[in-house]
Amino acid sequence: MLKKSSVWLVVLISIMSIAFIATGCAKKQVVKEEATAKPVVEAKKEEPKPAPAPRVEAAPPAPAPRVEAAPPAPAPPAPAPRVEAAPPAPAPEPVDLVSLRIQFAFDDYSLSTKAKENLEKLAAWMSKNPKEKMQIEGHTCDIGTNEYNLALGERRANSAKKYLEALGVGSAKISTISYGEERPLVPNKEEAERSKNRRDDFVKTR
Amino acid sequence: MKKSWLIFLVALLLVGVSTEFLRAKVYIDIRSPSFRKFPIAITPFKSPLTPNEDMKLGERVTDILSNDLSISGFFALIDPKSFGESLIKPPPGVSPLPAGQRPAGTLPDSVEFRRWANIGAEALVMGEITYKDRSLTMEARLYDVVQKELIIGKRYIGEITDLSRMAHRFADEIVFALTGEQGLFQTKIVFVSKATGNKEIYVMDFDGRNVNQITRHQSICLSPRFSPDGAKVVFTSYKSGNPDIYIKNLGNGEERPISQYPGLNISPAWSPDGQRLALTLSKDGNPEIYIVNQDGSNLLRLTDNPAIDVSPAWSPDGKKIAFVSNRQGNPQIYIMDADGKNVQRLTFEGNYNTHPAWSPRGDRIAFDSSIAGGHNICTIHPDGSDFRILTANLGRCEMPSWSPDGRNLVFSSNRDGGPHIFLIDAEGTRIKKLTFHRGGDTYPNWSPRFKE
Numbered sequence: 278m279l280k281k282s283s284v285w286l287v288v289l290i291s292i293m294s295i296a297f298i299a300t301g302c303a304k305k306q307v308v309k310e311e312a313t314a315k316p317v318v319e320a321k322k323e324e325p326k327p328a329p330a331p332r333v334e335a336a337p338p339a340p341a342p343r344v345e346a347a348p349p350a351p352a353p354p355a356p357a358p359r360v361e362a363a364p365p366a367p368a369p370e371p372v373d374l375v376s377l378r379i380q381f382a383f384d385d386y387s388l389s390t391k392a393k394e395n396l397e398k399l400a401a402w403m404s405k406n407p408k409e410k411m412q413i414e415g416h417t418c419d420i421g422t423n424e425y426n427l428a429l430g431e432r433r434a435n436s437a438k439k440y441l442e443a444l445g446v447g448s449a450k451i452s453t454i455s456y457g458e459e460r461p462l463v464p465n466k467e468e469a470e471r472s473k474n475r476r477d478d479f480v481k482t483r
Numbered sequence: 484m485k486k487s488w489l490i491f492l493v494a495l496l497l498v499g500v501s502t503e504f505l506r507a508k509v510y511i512d513i514r515s516p517s518f519r520k521f522p523i524a525i526t527p528f529k530s531p532l533t534p535n536e537d538m539k540l541g542e543r544v545t546d547i548l549s550n551d552l553s554i555s556g557f558f559a560l561i562d563p564k565s566f567g568e569s570l571i572k573p574p575p576g577v578s579p580l581p582a583g584q585r586p587a588g589t590l591p592d593s594v595e596f597r598r599w600a601n602i603g604a605e606a607l608v609m610g611e612i613t614y615k616d617r618s619l620t621m622e623a624r625l626y627d628v629v630q631k632e633l634i635i636g637k638r639y640i641g642e643i644t645d646l647s648r649m650a651h652r653f654a655d656e657i658v659f660a661l662t663g664e665q666g667l668f669q670t671k672i673v674f675v676s677k678a679t680g681n682k683e684i685y686v687m688d689f690d691g692r693n694v695n696q697i698t699r700h701q702s703i704c705l706s707p708r709f710s711p712d713g714a715k716v717v718f719t720s721y722k723s724g725n726p727d728i729y730i731k732n733l734g735n736g737e738e739r740p741i742s743q744y745p746g747l748n749i750s751p752a753w754s755p756d757g758q759r760l761a762l763t764l765s766k767d768g769n770p771e772i773y774i775v776n777q778d779g780s781n782l783l784r785l786t787d788n789p790a791i792d793v794s795p796a797w798s799p800d801g802k803k804i805a806f807v808s809n810r811q812g813n814p815q816i817y818i819m820d821a822d823g824k825n826v827q828r829l830t831f832e833g834n835y836n837t838h839p840a841w842s843p844r845g846d847r848i849a850f851d852s853s854i855a856g857g858h859n860i861c862t863i864h865p866d867g868s869d870f871r872i873l874t875a876n877l878g879r880c881e882m883p884s885w886s887p888d889g890r891n892l893v894f895s896s897n898r899d900g901g902p903h904i905f906l907i908d909a910e911g912t913r914i915k916k917l918t919f920h921r922g923g924d925t926y927p928n929w930s931p932r933f934k935e
Contacts, residue, residue, distance in 0.1 A: 384809070384813060384814070384835070419879075420835070420853070420858070420879075421814065421835055421837050421851075421853075421858075421881075422794065422807075422837040422838040422851060422881050422882055423705060423706075423925075424705075424706060424749055424750040424763070424793050424794045424807070424837070424838065425791065425793050425794065425807055425809075425814050425837045425838075427705075427726065427747055427749050427750075427793070428747065428749075428763065428765070428770040428791040428792075428793045429791065431746065431747055431765055431770065432770075432791065435768075453746075454724075454725065454726075455726070455747060456703075459682070459703050459705075
């Protein structure tokens, strides 16, 4: 019995050494690598996206009546200009928010004289149309990393917000958002275009 | 019987030990500053049983291997044109048994090492691909041409879609066997692409192959960053109307918001232990840097300055945080302790420096800078010394991210329109374009090495 197993042993060892010599231990190394394991990152089956969670904004829940396509200046009703006592909620006066858009210098969020003029016009309009709410979008050109530009865009939006508040516009009527360089007005090809993109846009919100 | 098994085990162990001994030999001392590039020849992999000619499995493997080894910077690849027919063809008398049936490792005798040495090769890679019963087998060997011996032999079995993974794995084996250092050919890059018209998050192999879209927010997604274990990605998305921060689990696709304060929730960065995130919030009226647990709890404010503070980046030991601030007029890189104390300005060259990234080795910080007549990728020692500009005439270069071995970086450049993702070595000598998507690719972030 002992002998038999010794023979077996010798055979085994010789096989081992032959394999070792012949292959430079490839036998040991030719491992059946499990390459079948799923890649760590694979195409995700995108689960149907749940409706975006309702976001609690600064805005109060009561939706103000919204008049989108502003009817051509309903103006004060023709008859009885003397009726001063509480007219039933007038439709908002039209306002050209695009012309009120304000521009900034590179890497700057201070308000120019022109920007202040525009904000004064906007404040005047908002005080005449007290139900209107406004979102100020801060934008930048594409120079620099967008993480910084998001912060810069927010600064630009906040500059305008603070100025409007100083002019008496209630802070609850103004919200801000920064898009950094993500929503350029024009492609950032030349300096002229970049300077157009350094801006605050005004968007009516409910 | 028991005794024999014991001896068998010992024999096995001995083989194992000698393997380790072989492995321990370092062919390329990549830690030496002036290491010589190691001359290696990669022969075209044979694929005798390819299902159809168009698949060119062998060529694809050879391509991937060559690309990997060349990106690593450790090797001088011998031009295949110098191989000549006779070197590649098996000499007469060698049985053309399909791989798998032939005893592995019998090839060394047939390799004419001397002839490979004559064309300058010191190492040689050979292999075969077989595809049978919907199963793909890749056999690959690395030989020491000078010592005339096999260094590694591996057989990989999988599906046809695993081919590039097999090639990357073997390339990693080659680098490990010759340098003693882990390769990075199985790592990934997460990035933002506007290929669909919206900015979404994508993951690809480190070499730009196998691109997978991982978000479908149809909004704006930004700043994706791999968790230190590679299992999750944190990023900013406007999908709920505000820039908020989400974590996506790459394994099950699960996504959850972790920071949804009013105002900015941006520039998230994992702590090296993966437990916490540094990020920028403007909920208190001004962009400041905070730290939060990865479940959104324990919010802690680090900076308190009326200026912009943004883009935190941890040191690999978790003790320091680099960030961007314009507190002295224009954006510069600053460093503070991870508790917000000891803020120090790091950069003084260039008047617009953003997006710091701390090398995994800890010895450099990369950032993008308006300098040298453009916007370039730069690196600097964390003590402010040894400032270097890596890119030149590459268009606007932004958003650097280090490879896990600290030897390479990826970044975004608009050199060819784009912008697209480029790879560069830490010395700035080798540059490779990785992405080509329409609409532009930005925010590359290099994954850690994945645990197998």
